[in-house]
Amino acid sequence: MKLFDVYPINDITIVRAKGSHVWDEQGNQYLDMYGGHAVISIGHTHPHYVQRITDQLNKVGFYSNSIRIPLQQELADKLGKVSGKSDFQLFLCNSGAEANENAMKLASFHTGRKKIVAFRKGFHGRTSLAVAATDNRNIVAPVNETDNIIFLPFNHQQALEDCFRVHGPEIAGVIIEGIQGVGGIHVAEDGFLQQIRTLCDLHGAVYIADSVQCGYGRSGRFFSHDFAGVDADIYSIAKGMGNGFPVGGILIAPHILPKHSMLGTTFGGNHLACAAALAVLEVMESENLMEHATKMGNRLMGALTSIPGLENVRGRGLMIGFDVPDRMKDLRKQLLLRRRIFTGEAKPNVTRLLPSLALSEQDASHFLETLRSEVNTFDNIATTLKP
Numbered sequence: 001m002k003l004f005d006v007y008p009i010n011d012i013t014i015v016r017a018k019g020s021h022v023w024d025e026q027g028n029q030y031l032d033m034y035g036g037h038a039v040i041s042i043g044h045t046h047p048h049y050v051q052r053i054t055d056q057l058n059k060v061g062f063y064s065n066s067i068r069i070p071l072q073q074e075l076a077d078k079l080g081k082v083s084g085k086s087d088f089q090l091f092l093c094n095s096g097a098e099a100n101e102n103a104m105k106l107a108s109f110h111t112g113r114k115k116i117v118a119f120r121k122g123f124h125g126r127t128s129l130a131v132a133a134t135d136n137r138n139i140v141a142p143v144n145e146t147d148n149i150i151f152l153p154f155n156h157q158q159a160l161e162d163c164f165r166v167h168g169p170e171i172a173g174v175i176i177e178g179i180q181g182v183g184g185i186h187v188a189e190d191g192f193l194q195q196i197r198t199l200c201d202l203h204g205a206v207y208i209a210d211s212v213q214c215g216y217g218r219s220g221r222f223f224s225h226d227f228a229g230v231d232a233d234i235y236s237i238a239k240g241m242g243n244g245f246p247v248g249g250i251l252i253a254p255h256i257l258p259k260h261s262m263l264g265t266t267f268g269g270n271h272l273a274c275a276a277a278l279a280v281l282e283v284m285e286s287e288n289l290m291e292h293a294t295k296m297g298n299r300l301m302g303a304l305t306s307i308p309g310l311e312n313v314r315g316r317g318l319m320i321g322f323d324v325p326d327r328m329k330d331l332r333k334q335l336l337l338r339r340r341i342f343t344g345e346a347k348p349n350v351t352r353l354l355p356s357l358a359l360s361e362q363d364a365s366h367f368l369e370t371l372r373s374e375v376n377t378f379d380n381i382a383t384t385l386k387p
């Protein structure tokens with residue numbers, strides 16, 4: 001059987017990983033400034049994480065949600081403490097798309113309404129409602145098309161105001177990334193998030209903070225939405241939550257009440273996933289990874305700004321983007337193939353940095369020196385080619 005060929009892949013096979021590094025079959029070491037797509041939060045194969053999952057696997061790996069799983073409550077308590085949202089409720093699932101799917105469904109159940117407001121360049125996943133709320137027509141199948149999603153320009157207060165004035169009584173929820181990831185690292189302005197809060201309160205709609213990529217400490221705060229000083233009604237989480245173990249969830253404000261069978265999943269909240277997610281939070285706490293992400297993010301962004309040629313350096317914590325001019329369009333490829341550094345991208349010309357929150361000073365320095373020298377290579381070629 002062939003694999004269904006949907007991923008444009010690099011011809012590299014990773015066989016080992018540790019901290020911010022991975023190794024290929026030939027033993028070549030790579031620096032991971034991409035975090036396996038913002039997933040590696042505490043570092044690859046962290047010893048505490050490996051131990052906790054191994055211990056759990058030796059006890060019980062899985063049983064369904066038809067029995068008590070005390071690890072789920074342990075995770076909810078820990079997550080409440082670390083995120084500061086201890087009065088919220090937790091529903092566990094398996095991926096980011098599933099988290100957003102449930103978040104929007106819950107907003108609709110709660111309000112009895114159908115319309116969801118989403119934003120240009122937003123990405124929320126590939127399942128039916130999540131993909132319909134994603135601003136990329138190429139990945140929306142005809143069956144997923146719906147007029148229940150209203151797309152608005154990002155950070156545009158007037159458009160949001162106008163939309164609520166016209167559609168207010170029909171709007172179930174507003175879904176927004178605190179920092180757009182796939183769309184190219186665009187930070188939601190504090191004033192815009194505050195306005196979403198106000199309008200949702202005014203019109204009885206649900207504010208959904210998609211924190212799948214920008215959450216879980218990546219921005220230096222647990223939720224990047226926290227910078228705005230307002231609470232959302234639902235936070236969706238995944239990626240960094242399991243450091244690679246597939247787990248996701250939604251944090252739900254106390255006023256949204258559950259009903260039996262309203263949401264559900266076979267694998268969500270299984271024993272192993274809970275053990276992985278608990279290990280991540282324990283390491284985040286014991287190694288102060290949110291403070292560390294702030295420090296390293298400031299250092300990286302400061303240094304990136306001083307590299308001639310890189311434009312519009314932006315982001316928060318260890319979620320950083322910059323634009324590269326056309327003459328450097330192969331920069332990412334060069335970094336990977338010549339210098340063995342993984343970075344992320346967003347079309348057409350954005351380089352995204354999403355390393356482990358435990359990125360060391362030494363690895364950050366190595367990255368910056370290498371990047372500087374690669375950028376110089378492009379500039380030298382450009383100078384040589386000048387008539």
Ligand SMILES: Cc1ncc(COP(=O)(O)O)c(C=O)c1O
Nearest residue numbers: 095096097123124125181212213
């Ligand atoms: C902001 C955001 N939401 C949702 C998703 C979907 O997550 P998953 O791929 O786990 O379904 C992603 C994935 O990149 C994302 O960046």
